[in-house]
Structures are given as structure tokens and as C-alpha cells.
Amino acid sequence: MNDTTVQRLYLMQVGSMPDYDIPIVCYLVQTTDGRNILIDTGLPQHLPEDTADFRNGQDVVQQLARIGLTPPDIDTVISTHYDIDHAGRHAAFPNARYVVQRAHHEDAATNPRFAPLRDQWDQPTGRLDLVDGDTTLLPGLDLIETSGHVTGHQSVLLHLPQIGPVLLTVDAVPFAAGFTPDPPQGSLPDGDRALPGLHKLLAITGREQVQLVIFGHDQAQWATLKQLPGHYS
Template structure:
């Protein structure tokens, strides 16, 4: 197995979209040298009126406390994108470096889609690490550019010592039913072609890496069967 810096992967469900039974999720990776890397931060503590379809649960800060971590213990926040259910508590992690695709961060600056939580994701330049395309962040931890859901969306590939390769598709493929090479109905989807390209990219990657586990961003049936914090994958 390829060498990896990541020793543990914790999964957290931090909220829900009740009408559609869609889980809102985050993840935490811990490295061999003691670093804590958070993938997304979930919903804001106070949900804006325009996002009333979401409902908070036990948030990331509360769940991290269950394993003895505070926000100051988080070294890196991998921001997959700035939607309200993924970047809603970025500002809580005041010591973290934020890693985001450059294309996404630049688009967000003038995109009203992300305006409601701009104080969360609009961090000082010295705390941002802007990446361009697929990027190996650490040995065994790769960020995968998967535009389509939004420009500059990124998924995450991590190699664990025992479990093997885990692919977190995030919102590039939110449901298992969409992880297919079969044509999908893209009617009404502005970036259907890009979504399709990113889906094929992730399918190819999962096959090439012989992924032991592919975790979809909002699939209730799958998340009901996964190990959730304080349990972990190693």
C-alpha cells in the first residue's frame, strides 16, 4: 500500500435537510505527526431565513469535543466549496489554514450564492492556501478538482493504513445513484456537462485506486450505515 500520512478518518453528521432527509456532513482526518484536518464545517450556528430548509444537529465543534479537540486544535480546513451547508462555521477555526480551489474562491467573491455566510469563508489572505486543480496536500491525501456542482468544487481522496483508499465525492456526486457511467437527466442543470465530466473522473479514480470505500456527500441510506464519530476508519 502507498505510504500515507493520514492515520484516522472520522465522519460526522452535523445537520439535516428534513424535507428530503438529506444529511449535512463533515469529516476529520488525523495524521501521523498529530495534525488535525477538517473537511468542511457544516451549517452556520444561526441559519439565515433564506436557508430555512436546513436544520442544525450536533455541530462540528460539539462533536470534536467528544474526542477531546477544540477549534484551536484544527490545523487545516479543507473547504470543498462555500455553500451554506459546507462552509457555515469556517470562522470558528481561528488557527487553521484554509485550503480551497483558487477558481472557487475567486468566483465566490462576486457570487451572491455565497453572500449569506461571507464572514465565514472570506478569511485573510495569509490564512488561505489556494490550489489549482488536483493537488496532493500530504502523502496519501489528494484534493480532486470536480467542478460542476459549482466552479472549483473539490472532492477528497485519502489512503488509510488499514481501510485502504477512501474517496469522498462531496457534492460532485451527492448520492450513490448518480455514481454511474450511464447518462443522467441533466435537464434544468446549468452545468450538467461539467457534472458528468467530474462523475466520470471520480469513477475512473475509484477504479484506478481500487477504492475500498466511496462516500457520497448527502446519501442518507449510506450515511446510516457508516461509522460515525467517535468511531473512525483507520
């Protein structure tokens, strides 16, 4: 494990909210020792009737197949949180361990917000790695606790060999317009609840000299980014 470092990052758009021009995305991290680490899994294969705003695209399993990966090849799923557009295919990966903030997993157990997707995120205890707060998962991959959007939400900081530090804000800061100490009205959908996470990520960006910040649902930015089969390294 000590010799394992992050090697490359793939970005995947797996669906959308077309009425709001919002992409639904997942990420794949590959390491120098051949591990495949998936960050979120996108929308479920079959959308519930009450999720008419969402549209499925090429799902995460289909996307991974484009670079020769099958579900058993995924070693780890980092779950940023259990919302329907982030945890919809969790159960598709038979060999994966699931890394999630303990506070989030415990809240989800009784929170009706996450009940419709319970068959995906409620994995056997032996396959769960519950973490508490900021955690270095392996050299070059840090989980950043950013509660606000939900209890126990986590963002991800990567250190790529060529680019350097890359920050995935996920839903802590879904749009670039909100990534400022005093965000404009409406640019941070979760309002004041999201401010502590925002300020934490801004501080990390300065301290770590982050070279690329990727926002969770920013269509304008997403159109400018390399997407699978392209990658960042």
C-alpha cells in the same frame, strides 16, 4: 512533512434537510504526526431566515469536543466549496489554514450565491492556501478538482493504513445512484454540468482501487457508516 501520513478518518453529521431526508456532514482527518484536518464545517450556528429547509444538529465544534478537540486544535480546513451547508463554521477555527481551489475562491468573491456566508469563508489572505487543480496536500491525502456543482468544487481521496483508498465525493456526486457512467435521470442533481467530475472520479476509483466511496448527502449510505466517535483507519 515527509513522514506525515493519514492515520484515521472521522465522519460527522451536523445537520439535515429533513424534507428531503438529506444529511449535512463534515469529516476529520488525523495524521501520524498529530495534525487535525477538517474537511468542511457544516451549517452556520444561526441559520438565515431564507434557509428554512435546513436543520442544525450537533454542530462541528460540539462533535469535535466528543473526542477531546477544541477549535484551536484544528490545523487545516479543507474547504470543498462555500455553500451554506459546507462552510458555515469556517471562522470558528483560529489556528487553521484554509485550503480551497483558487478558481472557487475567486468566483466566490463576486458570486451572490456565496455572499450570505462571506463572514465565514473570506479569511485573511495569509491564512489561505489556494490550490490549482488536483493537488497532493500530504502523503495519503489528495484534493481532486471536480467543478460542476460549482466552479472549483473539490473532492478528497484518502489512503488509510488499514482500509486503503477512500473517496469523499462531496457534492460532485451527492448520491450513490448517480455514481455510474450513465446516471439515471435525477440521480445527479447538477445534471450535465456534473458529468466531467463524475467520470473523473469513476476513473480514479478504478485506477486507485478505491475500497470505500462516501457520497456527500446519501442518507441511506450514511446510516450504514461509522460515525464519530467511531472512525475508519
